[in-house]
Amino acid sequence: xxxxxxxxxxxxxxxxxxxxxxxxxxxxxxxxxxxxxxxxxxxxxxxxxxxxxxxxxxxxxxxxxxxxxxxxxxxxxxxxxxxxxxxxxxxxxxxxxxxxxxxxxxxxxxxxxxxxxxxxxxxxxxxxxxxxxxxxxxxxxxxxxxxxxxxxxxxxxxxxxxxxxxxxxxxxxxxxxxxxxxxxxxxxxxxxxxxxxxxxxxxxxxxxxxxxxxxxxxxxxxxxxxxxxxxxxxxxxxxxxxxxxxxxxxxxxxxxxxxxxxxxxxxxxxxxxxxxxxxxxxxxxxxxxxxxxxxxxxxxxxxxxxxxxxxxxxxxxxxxxxxxxxxxxxxxxxxxxxxxxxxxxxxxxxxxxxxxxxxxxxxxxxxxxxxxxxxxxxxxxxxxxxxxxxxxx
Amino acid sequence: xxxxxxxxxxxxxxxxxxxxxxxxxxxxxxxxxxxxxxxxxxxxxxxxxxxxxxxxxxxxxxxxxxxxxxxxxxxxxxxxxxxxxxxxxxxxx
Amino acid sequence: xxxxxxxxxxxxxxxxxxxxxxxxxxxxxxxxxxxxxxxxxxxxxxxxxxxxxxxxxxxxxxxxxxxxxxxxxxxxxxxxxxxxxxxxxxxxxxxxxxxxxxxxxxxxxxxxxxxxxxxxxxxxxxxxxxxxxxxxxxxxxxxxxxxxxxxxxxxxxxxxxxxxxxxxxxxxxxxxxxxxxxxxxxxxxxxxxxxxxxxxxxxxxxxxxxxxxxxxxxxxxxxxxxxxxxxxxxxxxxxxxxxxxxxxxxxxxxxxxxxxxxxxxxxxxxxxxxxxxxxxxxxxxxxxxxxxxxxxxxxxxxxxxxxxxxxxxxxxxxxxxxxxxxxxxxxxxxxxxxxxxxxxxxxxxxxxxxxxxxxxxxxxxxxxxxxxxxxxxxxxxxxxxxxxxxxxxxxxxxxxxxxxxxxxxxxxxxxxxxxxxxxxxxxxxxxxxxxxxxxxxxxxxxxxxxxxxxxxxxxxxxxxxxxxxxxxxxxxxxx
Numbered sequence: 001x002x003x004x005x006x007x008x009x010x011x012x013x014x015x016x017x018x019x020x021x022x023x024x025x026x027x028x029x030x031x032x033x034x035x036x037x038x039x040x041x042x043x044x045x046x047x048x049x050x051x052x053x054x055x056x057x058x059x060x061x062x063x064x065x066x067x068x069x070x071x072x073x074x075x076x077x078x079x080x081x082x083x084x085x086x087x088x089x090x091x092x093x094x095x096x097x098x099x100x101x102x103x104x105x106x107x108x109x110x111x112x113x114x115x116x117x118x119x120x121x122x123x124x125x126x127x128x129x130x131x132x133x134x135x136x137x138x139x140x141x142x143x144x145x146x147x148x149x150x151x152x153x154x155x156x157x158x159x160x161x162x163x164x165x166x167x168x169x170x171x172x173x174x175x176x177x178x179x180x181x182x183x184x185x186x187x188x189x190x191x192x193x194x195x196x197x198x199x200x201x202x203x204x205x206x207x208x209x210x211x212x213x214x215x216x217x218x219x220x221x222x223x224x225x226x227x228x229x230x231x232x233x234x235x236x237x238x239x240x241x242x243x244x245x246x247x248x249x250x251x252x253x254x255x256x257x258x259x260x261x262x263x264x265x266x267x268x269x270x271x272x273x274x275x276x277x278x279x280x281x282x283x284x285x286x287x288x289x290x291x292x293x294x295x296x297x298x299x300x301x302x303x304x305x306x307x308x309x310x311x312x313x314x315x316x317x318x319x320x321x322x323x324x325x326x327x328x329x330x331x332x333x334x335x336x337x338x339x340x341x342x343x344x345x346x347x348x349x350x351x352x353x354x355x356x357x358x359x360x361x362x363x364x365x366x367x368x369x370x371x372x373x374x375x376x377x378x379x380x381x382x383x384x385x386x387x388x389x390x391x392x393x
Numbered sequence: 394x395x396x397x398x399x400x401x402x403x404x405x406x407x408x409x410x411x412x413x414x415x416x417x418x419x420x421x422x423x424x425x426x427x428x429x430x431x432x433x434x435x436x437x438x439x440x441x442x443x444x445x446x447x448x449x450x451x452x453x454x455x456x457x458x459x460x461x462x463x464x465x466x467x468x469x470x471x472x473x474x475x476x477x478x479x480x481x482x483x484x485x486x
Numbered sequence: 487x488x489x490x491x492x493x494x495x496x497x498x499x500x501x502x503x504x505x506x507x508x509x510x511x512x513x514x515x516x517x518x519x520x521x522x523x524x525x526x527x528x529x530x531x532x533x534x535x536x537x538x539x540x541x542x543x544x545x546x547x548x549x550x551x552x553x554x555x556x557x558x559x560x561x562x563x564x565x566x567x568x569x570x571x572x573x574x575x576x577x578x579x580x581x582x583x584x585x586x587x588x589x590x591x592x593x594x595x596x597x598x599x600x601x602x603x604x605x606x607x608x609x610x611x612x613x614x615x616x617x618x619x620x621x622x623x624x625x626x627x628x629x630x631x632x633x634x635x636x637x638x639x640x641x642x643x644x645x646x647x648x649x650x651x652x653x654x655x656x657x658x659x660x661x662x663x664x665x666x667x668x669x670x671x672x673x674x675x676x677x678x679x680x681x682x683x684x685x686x687x688x689x690x691x692x693x694x695x696x697x698x699x700x701x702x703x704x705x706x707x708x709x710x711x712x713x714x715x716x717x718x719x720x721x722x723x724x725x726x727x728x729x730x731x732x733x734x735x736x737x738x739x740x741x742x743x744x745x746x747x748x749x750x751x752x753x754x755x756x757x758x759x760x761x762x763x764x765x766x767x768x769x770x771x772x773x774x775x776x777x778x779x780x781x782x783x784x785x786x787x788x789x790x791x792x793x794x795x796x797x798x799x800x801x802x803x804x805x806x807x808x809x810x811x812x813x814x815x816x817x818x819x820x821x822x823x824x825x826x827x828x829x830x831x832x833x834x835x836x837x838x839x840x841x842x843x844x845x846x847x848x849x850x851x852x853x854x855x856x857x858x859x860x861x862x863x864x865x866x867x868x869x870x871x872x873x874x875x876x877x878x879x880x881x882x883x884x885x886x887x888x889x890x891x892x893x894x895x896x897x898x899x900x901x902x903x904x905x906x907x908x909x910x911x912x913x914x915x916x917x918x919x920x921x922x923x924x925x926x927x928x929x930x931x932x933x934x935x936x937x938x939x940x941x942x943x944x945x946x947x948x949x950x951x952x953x954x955x956x957x958x959x960x961x962x963x964x965x
Binding site for chain 2: 266274277278294312348364
């Protein structure tokens with residue numbers, strides 16, 4: 001089983017791989033779904049244009065789980081990747097193989113960070129809005145961010161810098177003036193806080209990673225404190241609501257009419273819609289669509305969706321307050337360093353549970369670096385600081 | 394989530410589920426509802442909703458038309474077209 | 487028992503922008519080749535992101551000001567989800583939580599007297615595509631040219647009570663929105679569309695009856711017929727129990743003169759609105775607000791009164807103030823020539839005649855109004871003959887850049903002041919050649935003078951002040 005949807009030879013010295021959430025004009029884009037099998041885009045993602053302008057070549061497109069919302073790609077229609085019984089993240093494997101300097105991926109729901117944490121790689125999910133989302137498959141638009149996975153912080157930084165910057169085609173792209181001001185406002189405190197409330201449910205291996213990271217930081221002169229930040233532990237529940245609702249809306253466009261998969265089995269428009277979607281979408285996606293739809297129903301909107309949007313503000317404010325006093329919040333990225341096939345197949349909703357760890361950065365738009373198997377979440381615009389810290393763990 | 398409510402939800406989202414899938418989804422909803430309920434622990438009464446995490450305001454473009462894409466290209470991957478139109482089974486009004 | 491009808495309207499108006507609301511495709515979809523104004527965004531493909539067309543907000547605000555609304559200084563966009571083939575993304579981006587304008591008022595006058603119709607809100611949104619059902623059997627053809635063309639929806643309170651009031655309201659809306667130059671408002675082009683919410687209750691009751699919503703009327707006349715039919719149907723149901731009224735959406739069939747219940751889906755109305763994460767809140771700061779406020783024109787009544795004060799008849803003042811284009815033409819041409827009465831004569835005769843001949847509406851008037859004023863001056867000063875000035879006006883309709891004086895000069899239409907001698911020469915020549923007419927005139931035949939006058943004019947190719955010619959001609963005949 002290949003980790004690639006498509007791989008191509010490149011003569012360029014500087015190569016990257018991208019995942020199948022980025023629209024490309026020379027290769028199909030499927031988002032891991034039968035719905036988009038063979039889909040050819042008429043335009044390419046802004047980040048690819050920028051990378052090419054910076055002299056990078058795209059060496060291939062790695063597989064993703066259906067619309068990028070699962071654990072590590074296990075819901076990919078074109079096949080999941082296991083090493084033995086251990087689930088693997090295709091983009092992380094590509095980096096480990098040395099197929100490119102970095103993998104450029106869309107962090108919809110934490111998969112790239114889980115992949116990097118379990119593979120011992122470095123991942124950077126920048127501040128929301130620093131990298132254009134133009135030309136990415138839209139799923140959970142309020143939080144998804146173009147991210148980088150590489151062997152080390154230096155490579156992450158290099159590729160990130162080649163992609164970042166304002167793009168007028170993306171209405172959520174940060175103006176340069178705001179970025180400059182934001183970067184200037186970042187103050188190094190030389191202090192990192194471990195969030196004890198985020199250690200819930202992690203196994204010993206992961207606990208050891210947290211302890212090791214804390215120790216490394218201490219050794220390098222960084223003060224490490226422990227904070228019990230209760231509200232952050234609710235990020236997963238709130239993000240699951242927001243993410244599913246946005247996903248439901250964003251994948252409603254795939255209906256068998258304009259492009260993509262169309263069922264052969266229909267006599268009227270509703271059958272065309274229902275059978276196309278039913279035949280082309282996987283079970284995990286279907287449940288996410290239904291859950292998301294339900295959170296937006298007239299009965300649920302204010303007590304579920306609106307509530308989650310308010311919780312989002314509470315969490316962001318609380319994290320910003322903590323980050324006023326320290327450089328990063330140290331927390332796990334995963335509950336375990338390997339997802340076993342039987343666990344993945346038995347617990348279909350594991351991705352929602354694992355979001356407990358990745359949601360704080362998704363829901364706040366704060367940047368996060370994965371290194372040494374743990375996450376360091378920083379304040380907006382603190383990518384540089386986080387990458388410096390990553391060197392220490 | 395009751396079977397009947399699920400049926401309606403599927404209708405709304407143009408999906409159809411097998412009985413096994415329905416059972417799965419119902420148990421999934423129970424899990425999700427419990428998770429959602431935990432949010433009640435956070436007092437949000439005087440908190441404004443947060444839609445956008447970054448405080449960017451008023452992103453507008455100037456009015457002006459251009460047409461860089463051709464119909465032929467846009468319809469190249471279409472399941473069914475005719476005389477420049479996309480086609481669907483007859484929709485009754 | 488006496489009944490009263492309670493009507494609220496939802497009016498959709500296409501805004502007259504160049505491009506669509508969230509992408510840069512042309513918004514001029516009427517009559518275009520199918521799917522020739524589409525891009526990946528407006529045909530539902532993934533990856534493009536919406537960026538709001540500033541002029542849509544300008545126009546939304548301006549429409550709100552015309553209808554006496556409060557402008558929401560922070561206005562936001564939301565997504566509304568449902569499946570229909572004319573909606574390529576299966577969602578419409580609209581304004582649910584914070585529409586651009588709220589709490590307005592439109593004043594109307596009918597035979598029942600004056601009335602204020604309250605406006606609940608005006609929201610900006612994207613239009614849906616077009617479905618064509620008659621190309622082939624069993625298939626619906628889908629055209630996305632109209633998808634994402636900007637609309638405003640104007641939602642009234644249920645303050646209307648008759649077809650006549652509805653007509654007055656719609657005409658008033660159309661006039662005001664055309665005055666503001668934000669929309670064409672042509673029902674026949676679909677740039678103004680109207681859904682009618684109607685219920686009937688015993689006169690004087692304060693409880694609303696069962697409400698039905700009617701769609702698919704494409705003229706004001708059709709709307710009036712639909713209201714009359716639907717009112718009668720409701721009364722019949724209440725009075726005679728002919729049917730049980732249910733809250734539903736009905737389709738008006740104008741050919742048959744009947745409304746029909748539409749096939750309502752079980753899931754109809756479940757739109758799952760939520761804020762669009764891709765569209766940032768639009769904040770209308772003071773500078774923006776004031777710029778739009780300053781562009782709001784005077785209302786028709788104000789103009790009408792002003793024109794009467796300038797000496798126009800009530801009839802003419804009413805006619806001119808009917809259209810902002812005529813107003814501008816009148817005001818700018820008057821400013822240029824200093825003779826408003828003469829300008830109004832030109833507008834109501836020559837300008838309207840040419841518009842009519844070209845099958846153009848007042849709104850399509852595209853004259854250089856100052857040049858018109860200049861033409862009127864030149865004609866009044868006797869520098870261009872009336873006959874030639876008509877030819878020049880015609881040319882000015884086709885070419886906005888024409889300067890009447892330069893054009894007259896280039897085409898030998900300019901009457902010079904120094905050519906008394908030239909006129910005299912021509913007159914002498916004509917008199918010499920036609921002694922009979924001279925004698926006839928001397929013997930009392932008035933017509934003979936006209937014949938001589940005509941011959942002179944012909945010789946002069948019309949480049950002559952008629953008064954001046956007449957004087958010279960009489961002088962010569964009378965020796």
